[in-house]
């Protein structure tokens with residue numbers, strides 16, 4: 001048996017691969033390396049396929065069969081909120097088609113367990129300002145990225161019912177931090193790497209939106225450590241493979257919200273520099289505040305995040321400096 005990690009050369013996927021490998025699982029990485037990096041998964045079988053291409057379903061099914069894949073973790077997707085606002089068709093088409101093709105290949109290869117990367121972006125801004133959202137909150141995405149992931153969740157639920165597949169969608173909140181330098185988020189879009197980049201270069205961080213109805217006027221998110229998120233996948237796979245009932249959607253967050261200014265200050269503290277910010281216009285498609293209610297992850301999976309914003313900031317800074325964090329290692 002082995003696990004196919006689709007998008008496994010990406011930031012979160014490579015952390016999932018890392019945790020799976022650490023406990024002796026066989027892993028097949030599937031990735032087109034569009035935003036991923038093969039250096040994150042050295043020595044592992046890597047099938048380089050664009051999963052949005054329907055002609056690649058048969059080769060993907062062949063790879064699944066060759067590696068005796070019984071479970072698939074699907075992370076490959078476009079994930080930029082601002083880009084999705086500018087290019088909605090690209091997001092809806094690619095994110096949904098990518099999942100559909102992977103599910104067809106999994107069916108052809110008789111892989112009957114699926115875990116999907118979903119997102120807090122399916123919620124939009126909840127009505128009760130600042131209150132944590134649980135999975136019963138009606139989804140109301142504010143951008144096409146969130147809409148595409150909601151469509152993916154619904155596709156997976158329908159597929160699971162139709163084919164008797166064990167499946168769940170994990171709604172990650174804002175994932176940050178790293179376990180090792182090579183695995184770090186090198187993207188240019190997410191807040192924590194941007195803050196690191198700006199403060200190290202002695203430049204101000206642009207804060208998208210001031211004067212909002214939050215405690216310091218800047219947007220609130222639930223920042224969750226990537227190592228905690230990766231471990232949740234293993235817990236979910238175990239539960240699904242052993243036939244336990246797993247909810248169709250589960251939030252992965254810490255239950256605590258942080259403003260953009262608090263993130264900037266946390267990173268500045270670790271770097272030992274003064275936080276510098278420029279408050280600019282709100283970004284299109286950005287919810288004001290989203291924080292996870294994490295009760296279900298605890299009751300259904302026995303999972304909870306152990307690390308907090310301070311750990312995320314410390315680990316991001318250490319990995320950026322080429323050092324392996326001790327905190328995440330010792331907390332395992």
Ligand SMILES: NC(=O)c1ccc[n+]([C@@H]2O[C@H](COP(=O)([O-])OP(=O)(O)OC[C@H]3O[C@@H](n4cnc5c(N)ncnc54)[C@H](O)[C@@H]3O)[C@@H](O)[C@H]2O)c1
Nearest residue numbers: 007009010011012032033034035036050051076077079175
């Ligand atoms: N980073 C976050 O805070 C966050 C939060 C919620 C959900 N997510 C979701 O988690 C998943 C992983 O995000 P990430 O931050 O690791 O991003 P990432 O860009 O680092 O990883 C995505 C990986 O998928 C690969 N990929 C993309 N399109 C592909 C395609 N068509 N065919 C094959 N491979 C393809 C990329 O090369 C990359 O390796 C995404 O689905 C994203 O929507 C991320």
Ligand SMILES: O=c1ccn([C@@H]2O[C@H](COP(=O)(O)OP(=O)(O)O[C@H]3O[C@H](CO)[C@@H](O)[C@H](O)[C@H]3O)[C@@H](O)[C@H]2O)c(=O)[nH]1
Nearest residue numbers: 079081119120121173174189190191194206207208219260
């Ligand atoms: O230079 C920057 C970058 C971001 N932000 C703000 O920081 C917060 C976090 O932004 P970002 O890191 O881009 O994350 P989100 O837009 O919240 O989206 C992320 O988090 C979602 C889950 O909540 C994932 O699904 C997405 O893939 C991922 O990009 C938001 O309020 C942004 O407005 C700034 O103020 N300045």
